[in-house]
Amino acid sequence: MNGSAFTKFHPVVNFIFFIFAIAMTVVVFHPAALAVSLVMSIITAVKFAGKKALKYFFAFPFVIMIISVILNPLFVHKGLTVMFYLGEGPVTVEALVYGACTAMMIGAVIMWSYCYSQIMTSDRFMAVFGKAAPSTSLVFSMILRFLPRAKSHAGKIAAAQDLLCAGGETAPENRKSKVRKGMRVMSVLTTWALENSIDTADSMRARGYGLAGRTMYRKYAFCGADIAAAVIMTAIAVWMFAEKAAGGWMFYAYPQIMTGSRAEAGVLSIAMALFYAVPFIIETWEDIRWNRSVSKI
Amino acid sequence: MESISVKDLTFTYPGRTAKALSDISFSIEAGQFVCLCGRTGSGKSTLMRSLKPVLAPHGEKTGSVLIFGKDMDELTDREGAARIGYVMQNPDNQIVTDKVWHELAFGPENIGMDPETIRVRVAEMATFFGIHNWFERDTDSLSGGQKQMLNLAAIMVMQPDILLLDEPTASLDPVAAVDFLSTVSRICREIGTTIIICEHRLDEVLPLSDRVLVMDEGRLTADGSPAEVGLSLIAGDEPMAKAMPAPLRAYAGVSGVLVSKEAPLDVASGRRWLMDVCSGAEAKETVSDAVSPVEKKETAAESVIEVKGAWMRYERDLDDVLKGLSLTVRKGEILALVGGNGAGKSTLMTLMAGGAKPYRGKVVRSGGPVSMLTQNPQLLFTEDTLEADLRMIATNEEELSRVTDLLQLAPLLTSHPFDLSGGEQQRAALAKVLLSGADVILLDEPTKGLDEGFKEIIGNALRSFVKDGGTVVVTTHDVDFCARTADRCAMLFNGQITGEGAANTFFHGNEFYTTAANRMSRGILDALFAEEIVEKIKAMER
Structure with missing residues (x-):
């Protein structure tokens, strides 16, 4: 704070x-x-x-x-x-x-x-x-930043999937369809996370991360x-x-x-x-x- | 002094036979603003990445890249990081840390600058970019435009000689995009950094550029001043021709008849040129001709969605997003919602799709199933190949092949949806919406980050959907797309509909919110599109 x-x-x-x-x-x-x-x-x-x-x-x-x-x-x-x-x-x-x-x-x-x-x-x-462990500490802080982002992204995925078939006479959600939907969201989220991390890694390397003598x-x-x-x-x-x-x-x-x-x-x-x-x-x-x-x- | 000089650069990705880059040679003076354009898949990104040491793709490479006379492979890691800056497309993914000030300090920290120098650099760049007001904020709390501005600033603190920007505004709204591009131009003019930028928004970038490079299928096909290159592309009827600014296209269309001035790139110079061309009494006649708008069908078709006095807010303590808004969507029309950021367009769409309910007022849906496409198409893909993804939602084989043909998706079916480019994803997502079997489709910004060719494909798909009895509501910042595609336009401002009308008359009445060609020809010829200007001038000649 x-x-x-x-x-x-x-x-x-x-x-x-x-x-x-x-x-x-x-x-x-x-x-x-x-x-x-x-x-x-x-x-x-x-x-x-x-x-x-x-x-x-x-x-x-x-x-x-x-x-x-x-x-x-x-x-x-x-x-x-x-x-x-x-x-x-x-x-x-x-x-x-x-x-x-x-x-x-x-x-x-x-x-x-x-x-x-x-x-x-x-x-x-x-x-x-x-000083002691620059890479570990940065990875750790990135994970901390990633978690809330992943949570909000999962919400967006679920909403977008719902809206794709909104307003029609959709079957009422039972437990099975809910589980299936949850799995779908997870799968998209995983791909999204992997995609993201490639970009982030590029952005870090492009700005010289990993060079000796960090200040x-x-x-x-x-x-x-x-x-x-x-x-x-x-x-x-x-x-x-x-x-x-x-x-x-x-x-x-x-x-x-x-x-x-x-x-x-x-x-x-x-x-x-x-x-x-x-x-x-x-x-x-x-x-x-x-x-x-x-x-x- | 040449800042970048590329000689006979040829590059092949491992395992492929086709060359991604073949025999590329050019050199760029220090401080030049260069725009690199070309269709999707023309090798722009590969070329951009080849100019940045750590991002250069692996594969078979011949030829050389010299950075200030020094071979790129001989640059130390430190030089490579500090002297060549690279901004990518996605604003979110490039941010590493959780505080704005720390993001700015990240690069200098990495290259081991001493803290006193970092402090000075960060302070001056924060001021240059106007970041000092949100210097202590969390990076997550920033808007997309602010994030991309931060990414740019985080590179500029390292004082690079060369700045490479790979479609930096593709996911920004037009206001933020223009803001971003003018900052890039300021960097070029005031700091003297060499700029190479890949962009779809050629309307905005070309007037800023000193030079344009055009790529096609891994080759450099044109190289010269924006006007020169633009005119030759239009003359050759190249695919990129449609992407050129409207003033230039209008000029090129009649240049065989009237070559007077320098080719215009922006609205102001386009207007001056047009005034010269049309000076005299005969212009007046054409004005009265032009004003009579083309009649559009204005039948009282039945309504499919009716929003009645809707009030909406997201949280109790927040302000209302919609303030007693009423709107009727009629069967068989393409209705475009336009308006600035935060006017409530996306909220209204979600409301119409049934994803949220107004706390006062009503939404009546009487036109069958509704399907909505949210702004980020990536959210919709769940399967490993596009084909599997489309099959999941398609009702029958015929539909599937019809829609894939319509949107030209056939060559992409075996790809992973996430590997597609932004424009391809947008088309694939539209395919999902069309296949959902809905009678009413709502599209939120379907043309964001698309080049002109794709826009045309999407426009055609929507037309054919409507012809088959469907109804389309689309929000867009792209006025040109609106004017070409929509039957009716409604403008949202401050949570209410402030203007509504047939697309033609609607844009003719607006001063700013209209096509570039209309702004250019207002009061002179009153045309909506470059082609229209050309026709009218030719008619005048006769």
Whole structure:
């Protein structure tokens, strides 16, 4: 996002944050940690992208989360605390809790990725990896640009195919014809993508991509604030991983729910929340500074 | 100083016997604006690519290409990238990065320019191209015209000596295309870059060119000033003759009788010439003659699609695209919708096809099945060969062979639809629409990026479809095509129909939105086409 305060930090700092944010969510698989991560990911996304982020959340990750919460207890019959029987299978509290945890993890990872895409534009990504792996980093950023384009192109293909035989007495769409149509769209999309990539590769080579000694237009200098942020974030993340290894974040769903002490989990959750709040705090701090400077005018 | 000099260049693609280029020789002075034209498949693209080191096609090559006196094969990769710029047809595919400023910096970064220099170059080119206003935007949020302008600017920051443009405006609308071409001309005049451009829009490019090269079947068939080459093409009745600007065609048509001035290439000089020719009292007579429009059938045929007071917008918070628009499409006519960008033409078409519903007002379809061809024909192809693709939609064998003949698709049937050129794809897509069995067909910009020959084929196909009882609605920016093909024209502006009438009278009434020949002869002869001007002058002579 343009004008975001978090982007004024060095791209390496941004990158460290997102990598740790996602890694911690997946590794420290504990209900409290997951809840903190999910809530903070949504708050941060809204801070970066506004209402659009909420719309995105309810349209995509939220649906997957609901499905996960419902499906896990229906198909996994592990766990001792039976709530009721559905046909032959017991539906257990443990499976429900585990399903909810998985749901929170998926939701948080998707929302952090969403925040990532708002902040880490291709140039910022290349500033992190450009020197070490220029081709890989560029290919990666091209894939990121390609995905939304492919999605919108698929929509256009479907619409164009519909319009070709519109207004006539077409048979009502059943599942079979829908599947067939989907396959057709996919096949066109693949060809389109291949065609495109040839042009893009030509355009890159024509402009000297791959020559030795690539330079960078935007230089990012590491300053005191960058170092401070990087150190704080890394310290918290390393602490969390160490705690996980030492059993501080203990959580087992099966056969019966088992967690470590509440007090310990509470302290750890607060530390973790502090980590996740870094971008939010930076943004809010910038807002305050701006308001103050405006009030002086 | 010669910037490019090609000597006896012959090229054959691997596995083919026919030469794609044979014995091509020419040399171009630094700072010249050269237009390379020729029919589809004449080898233009092969020649263009042969002049750019990394894009040169692989195959058997003899002869040499010298860039500022140095053999092209001896250029370093860095020189090849920086000194020769290449702009391709598709604006989207050439963009590599996600930010406008980064796209501009991409080339200089690659060739290892130091950041201070890049900053200066990017700043000055952004200003030259007027990009500074959208410098920080996402590349995906740009319009097609802006994207192509960005592609051009992204090359110009490397300060190339030579700029090669391969049909750069084929997928742009006329306004954006003219804008783009005038920028290219500015680059030539103000920066002194050598330009070689392949274009279909010869009306716009020829007046800008210093020189024209014509190719046919891999050979260079003509080389000279635009007027010279144009006149010789028209005199020889070559296939390219129809693509020449209307003023030049009119001039050539009567030049046997009256050679007075330099051959006119644009409307202004065409007008001056015509005024000279027609000065005197007898011209007045012809004016009164000309004004009586040719009678077109204006019967009250039954309506097939009726749009009644339609209001339409895409999202709640956006502005209305259609504002209480009403329009009747009558059975058996070719109705052309004209109007600027964003006037709502495509929206209206989608509405008529039933792809969207107005939130107020009604669309009544009473003329049987409707089929619509969207702007990008590529979206329609799903199979591996064109034949399989057409078979999928064709109802019977007879229909299939009739339509393939009509649109001259027979030699293309075994090709993959994506391998066809833009014009061939457009014809193939039209074939799908004709084969869909619809009684009413809606075509959105069917002539975009086509050369004159193809336009004629499409025009004929539409005529024959209407003769068999069909109805056609077509949107187009191509006024000439409209005037030749349509029975009735309707002009859209700001979401409403602002003018409507039989094609002939409709264009005679317009000042700007009319054919080049009409603009040239307005108030003098009032003709719509170059042929008409010629006829009227000849009649006057008698």
